[in-house]
């Protein structure tokens with residue numbers, strides 16, 4: 001059964017495994033991921049199939065701002081191309097509206113064609129470029145989706 005649900009600390013091992021399978025230099029540590037699941041102002045959502053976690057998204061927001069930030073999104077390589085990324089973006093939109101946020105922002109590597117295609121398909125627009133954002137010197141696009 002496939003579905004999106006809120007992650008808890010019991011999902012930490014699986015989320016760490018996804019993070020390590022999907023990113024190299026710029027990845028969150030186990031400690032950071034634990035914080036994002038349990039303490040950060042925001043939420044982590046996961047998608048499981050056959051009792052195994054295949055994908056996660058972390059979103060955060062600050063008090064008194066109208067902005068939800070997608071902090072990380074990753075789908076295990078073998079589970080890509082099946083709509084899981086889209087389901088997580090849909091969840092972030094629902095969550096943003098529940099938190100009364102009027103926009104969603106994110107940063108993405110300018111070279112990450114797959115992720116860029118996912119975001120553009122969902123209406124995100126490039127709002128600026130941040131040089132040297134990643135450890136390897138690659139720039140990031142700052143992207144915004146207005147929900148109003």
Ligand SMILES: CC(C)(COP(=O)(O)OP(=O)(O)OC[C@H]1O[C@@H](n2cnc3c(N)ncnc32)[C@H](O)[C@@H]1OP(=O)(O)O)[C@@H](O)C(=O)NCCC(=O)NCCS
Pocket residue numbers: 022072073074075076079080081082083084085086087107108109112113114115117118119121
């Ligand atoms: C980006 C990522 C989350 C997409 O997840 P996914 O489950 O494969 O995406 P979906 O199957 O839901 O695809 C939805 C849409 O996104 C776009 N898309 C996703 N992957 C794509 C790719 N590799 N190339 C082109 N378009 C792509 C397509 O428009 C697709 O719609 P379509 O299938 O109707 O063409 C996944 O590739 C991933 O985890 N990558 C590594 C981690 C990463 O780069 N995260 C983003 C950091 S900013």
